[in-house]
Amino acid sequence: MLHFLLTLQKFSLKKLLLSIAKTISEQYHLELTCDLKYAMFKELINWSLENYSNLPWRKNRSLYGTLISEIMLQQTTVPTVLNKFEKFLERFPNLESLANASDEELMIAWKGLGYYRRAKNLKIAADDILKKYQGKIPDNLDLLKQIKGIGEYTSNAIVAIGHNKRALSLDANLERVLCRIYSLPLKKGPNLKKELKEELTRLKIVDKLDKYPPRNLMEGLMDLGRTYCQANKVDCKNCPMNSDCKAYKIGNPLKYPKVVPKKKLFFGLDLLRVFVKKENKILMIKRRPGTWLEGQWEIPTFIIRTDDLRLNQYPFLGRKNLNIPNVFSFKTNITNYKINNFILNMTEKNFKKHFGLNGGFFDPKVGEQNFTTATLKALKFL
Ligand code: SF4
Numbered sequence: 001m002l003h004f005l006l007t008l009q010k011f012s013l014k015k016l017l018l019s020i021a022k023t024i025s026e027q028y029h030l031e032l033t034c035d036l037k038y039a040m041f042k043e044l045i046n047w048s049l050e051n052y053s054n055l056p057w058r059k060n061r062s063l064y065g066t067l068i069s070e071i072m073l074q075q076t077t078v079p080t081v082l083n084k085f086e087k088f089l090e091r092f093p094n095l096e097s098l099a100n101a102s103d104e105e106l107m108i109a110w111k112g113l114g115y116y117r118r119a120k121n122l123k124i125a126a127d128d129i130l131k132k133y134q135g136k137i138p139d140n141l142d143l144l145k146q147i148k149g150i151g152e153y154t155s156n157a158i159v160a161i162g163h164n165k166r167a168l169s170l171d172a173n174l175e176r177v178l179c180r181i182y183s184l185p186l187k188k189g190p191n192l193k194k195e196l197k198e199e200l201t202r203l204k205i206v207d208k209l210d211k212y213p214p215r216n217l218m219e220g221l222m223d224l225g226r227t228y229c230q231a232n233k234v235d236c237k238n239c240p241m242n243s244d245c246k247a248y249k250i251g252n253p254l255k256y257p258k259v260v261p262k263k264k265l266f267f268g269l270d271l272l273r274v275f276v277k278k279e280n281k282i283l284m285i286k287r288r289p290g291t292w293l294e295g296q297w298e299i300p301t302f303i304i305r306t307d308d309l310r311l312n313q314y315p316f317l318g319r320k321n322l323n324i325p326n327v328f329s330f331k332t333n334i335t336n337y338k339i340n341n342f343i344l345n346m347t348e349k350n351f352k353k354h355f356g357l358n359g360g361f362f363d364p365k366v367g368e369q370n371f372t373t374a375t376l377k378a379l380k381f382l
Helices: 002-039 042-052 063-073 078-091 095-099 103-110 117-133 141-145 152-162 172-181 192-202 205-209 214-226 246-250 348-355 373-379
Strands: 267-278 281-286 301-306 330-334 337-346 360-362
Touching: 042 214, 063 078, 063 117, 063 152, 078 103, 095 117, 103 117, 141 152, 152 214, 172 192, 172 214, 172 246, 192 205, 267 348, 267 373, 330 373, 337 348, 337 373
Parallel strands: 267 337
Antiparallel strands: 267 281, 267 301, 281 360, 330 337
């Protein structure tokens, strides 16, 4: 009997100890797993905070600053925006000053950032926020999307980065980086954003991303896409995500997202840029509404030759008896046109005889003026 009781006691004790050990191990394992999940983007976030917190739009944060920087950063590199952001904010420090800016002032402040339509959209958005929301930038995606001039990406960026609330601001950088980190075999193209969101939701990755402060995560991923994880170049060895990145483990990061080769059509275009001088001033013509660089001033420009016969951005030169140089002075690009720019000096009288005269005479050396970039380049040959 005694032997039986001792055996039973021993057995129960062993069972009890095993059960405690199992519980501890399970708990420990559970905690470890959660911690590891959390650690996945922790290194990225720390790296981003250490290296990029000094970007001017991050150092002195405001919702207005986020709106401006996010729109500037679309299609423009960080170094270019760095030169412009603070000056733009000095000139237009709040929504009111932006909404009241003349197109001329706005174009001058936007000079160098390209894609001028974004500046116009900013002004429209500022006006709409003042009228609809009394100057308060909403934290709600649906309300943001109703603001004129603000699209899907900017709405998400304002919620995630500006308000630090849940949202996924997916641009081409983030699409690429997320496809690589999770090795998602999606195709690059207009449907990628939608498909990526669906895939992130289906695989419950969105739930994991939700564990992180939205602002830090979005900015960390953006920094990654700009530095270690570029479209055609990766530096996985030094990347803060390399211990968790699936594409790196598989060994083929550049295959994500899949690129379907598409032939981009470029047109050749030869333009004649004419200097008509009067004392220290030169003739400028305002770009017509609906044309490239609408509203900016440009020296008179004519099409000498183009592969695109439907092009109607400038008048065709036709058969005029002019001494056009044999060699172009500088090259520019706009949309899908590769442009050779030829420069010709003409007297006012001769110009009037060939083309008539509309436009105005400006002193190009006085202050900042709303000249096109090509005109600024041409002025170097004056
Ligand atoms: S490890 Fe390589 S592929 Fe993965 S996120 Fe970093 S740079 Fe990109």
